[in-house]
Amino acid sequence: xxxxxxxxxxxxxxxxxxxxxxxxxxxxxxxxxxxxxxxxxxxxxxxxxxxxxxxxxxxxxxxxxxxxxxxxxxxxxxxxxxxxxxxxxxxxxxxxxxxxxxxxxxxxxxxxxxxxxxxxxxxxxxxxxxxxxxxxxxxxxxxxxxxxxxxxxxxxxxxxxxxxxxxxxxxxxxxxxxxxxxxxxxxxxxxxxxxxxxxxxxxxxxxxxxxxxxxxxxxxxxxxxxxxxxxxxxxxxxxxxxxxxxxxxxxxxxxxxxxxxxxxxxxxxxxxxxxxxxxxxxxxxxxxxxxxxxxxxxxxxxxxxxxxxxxxxxxxxxxxxxxxxxxxxxxxxxxxxxxxxxxxxxxxxxxxxxxxxxxxxxxxxxxxxxxxxxxxxxxxxxxxxxxxxxxxxxxxxxxxxxxxxxxxxxxxxxxxxxxxxxxxxxxxxxxxxxxxxxxxxxxxxxxxxxxxxxxxxxxxxxxxxx
Numbered sequence: 001x002x003x004x005x006x007x008x009x010x011x012x013x014x015x016x017x018x019x020x021x022x023x024x025x026x027x028x029x030x031x032x033x034x035x036x037x038x039x040x041x042x043x044x045x046x047x048x049x050x051x052x053x054x055x056x057x058x059x060x061x062x063x064x065x066x067x068x069x070x071x072x073x074x075x076x077x078x079x080x081x082x083x084x085x086x087x088x089x090x091x092x093x094x095x096x097x098x099x100x101x102x103x104x105x106x107x108x109x110x111x112x113x114x115x116x117x118x119x120x121x122x123x124x125x126x127x128x129x130x131x132x133x134x135x136x137x138x139x140x141x142x143x144x145x146x147x148x149x150x151x152x153x154x155x156x157x158x159x160x161x162x163x164x165x166x167x168x169x170x171x172x173x174x175x176x177x178x179x180x181x182x183x184x185x186x187x188x189x190x191x192x193x194x195x196x197x198x199x200x201x202x203x204x205x206x207x208x209x210x211x212x213x214x215x216x217x218x219x220x221x222x223x224x225x226x227x228x229x230x231x232x233x234x235x236x237x238x239x240x241x242x243x244x245x246x247x248x249x250x251x252x253x254x255x256x257x258x259x260x261x262x263x264x265x266x267x268x269x270x271x272x273x274x275x276x277x278x279x280x281x282x283x284x285x286x287x288x289x290x291x292x293x294x295x296x297x298x299x300x301x302x303x304x305x306x307x308x309x310x311x312x313x314x315x316x317x318x319x320x321x322x323x324x325x326x327x328x329x330x331x332x333x334x335x336x337x338x339x340x341x342x343x344x345x346x347x348x349x350x351x352x353x354x355x356x357x358x359x360x361x362x363x364x365x366x367x368x369x370x371x372x373x374x375x376x377x378x379x380x381x382x383x384x385x386x387x388x389x390x391x392x393x394x395x396x397x398x399x400x401x402x403x404x405x406x407x408x409x410x411x412x413x414x415x416x417x418x419x420x421x422x423x424x425x426x427x428x429x430x431x432x433x434x435x436x437x438x439x440x441x442x443x444x445x446x447x448x449x450x451x452x453x454x455x456x457x458x459x460x461x462x463x464x465x466x
Contacts, residue, residue: 057361060088060185061182065091065092066092066093067095068117069120071097075170076172077097079171079173081096083181084096095114101127116144116184117142118147118181120147120148128155128159132162145165146159146166147168149169174359175360196301197330198315198333199314199334199336200327202337202346202347203338203343206336206369207370207396208334209314210403211367217414217426218414218426219312226276227310227312228311230313232282233315234282236282236316240271241410243412245271245281250281251280251300254266266300266303266304280304297325328354334393335347335350335367336367337368344384347388348387351388363389365433366388366393413426
């Protein structure tokens with residue numbers, strides 16, 4: 001195997017960007033270093049603390065609500081504005097301004113109130129004295145969240161008595177703001193069962209679709225929970241071929257009928273392969289052009305996430321407004337790359353984009369594929385990792401006979417050779433994307449509202465009810 005030698009890949013590609021959390025002064029600060037103001041008996045577990053803040057990936061997305069924040073400090077205004085740009089707040093409309101509770105009262109004397117009002121005030125006495133005045137100018141359905149500086153349980157109880165939905169202690173970072181708002185709408189914000197994983201190749205032809213389909217198949221088999229693999233490559237999608245199924249219009253019909261897309265239409269469009277795995281196929285024809293707007297898949301993902309424990313998105317290798325939107329909105333992202341210079345450059349650009357657009361999420365996951373192609377110059381894995389700044393989940397060796405057999409037969413690697421190294425690699429990717437604790441079957445969710453109720457239909461492959 002030939003090895004491509006470069007003296008300094010970092011010099012060629014530029015430095016790897018780093019995402020940081022900053023304090024009120026703008027200095028970088030670790031999450032564990034953020035402390036609460038002293039004083040009082042200390043609050044119960046209910047209010048949001050920096051110390052017990054949930055992980056960003058565990059926070060439920062915010063529903064389609066309007067949010068107005070009336071702040072006193074520039075730091076809280078900035079935290080709210082940054083939170084508003086986060087993928088979890090993509091459906092909400094957020095406005096941040098100064099003025100505190102007095103400013104809010106003045107504004108809503110002559111303007112309708114939003115779904116949620118956030119007020120920050122340093123004076124606990126002022127908050128308690130003016131909450132009744134704020135209530136008089138608010139619609140009865142408007143919720144109120146208070147950001148304060150008192151860590152006293154008596155103050156917290158007084159706020160709850162006055163109907164405040166949530167109390168959070170400043171200073172807050174953007175993730176704390178999102179978590180507090182999500183807590184207010186918990187149970188109503190999104191009744192989705194699981195997560196969305198987007199797979200994209202750093203370059204065309206590196207096997208990202210193969211990785212996505214095999215990982216989806218592995219998750220369905222190992223976790224025994226329902227999985228949908230959605231092929232977003234409308235003109236050239238291969239999910240139907242890879243599973244040896246004729247899936248019809250699938251994604252294209254969902255896009256064309258987006259205005260009426262609901263659970264029933266999604267049920268009709270899904271192709272059930274059996275064993276907890278269903279496909280949302282692409283038409284893979286060239287009789288129509290697909291110039292898609294940025295929000296083309298928003299409703300599809302929203303409906304699917306409400307009924308599917310695991311949604312695998314096979315994202316084509318192209319760059320458009322809608323691919324940016326899909327990647328930004330996904331819960332986790334897997335980049336598949338081959339060990340050459342073009343893949344490294346493209347992967348580095350993708351990582352930099354995602355760190356900028358998803359500053360509160362972990363970095364995307366990396367799969368090195370087609371490693372060891374005979375006579376092809378390759379970048380050493382260590383050099384690839386050093387330049388990219390991300391360790392690969394797995395490195396999948398080039399095995400053309402195994403992958404070719406699977407593709408020609410419409411099978412997954414685990415069906416052709418369950419004990420092969422690629423099959424084990426897909427199992428490891430499955431475990432990594434779902435994380436610890438995700439392998440247990442989520443019985444309550446599946447029994448009550450899972451995809452089993454969505455897929456009581458005949459399999460096109462067998463003609464029998466599944």
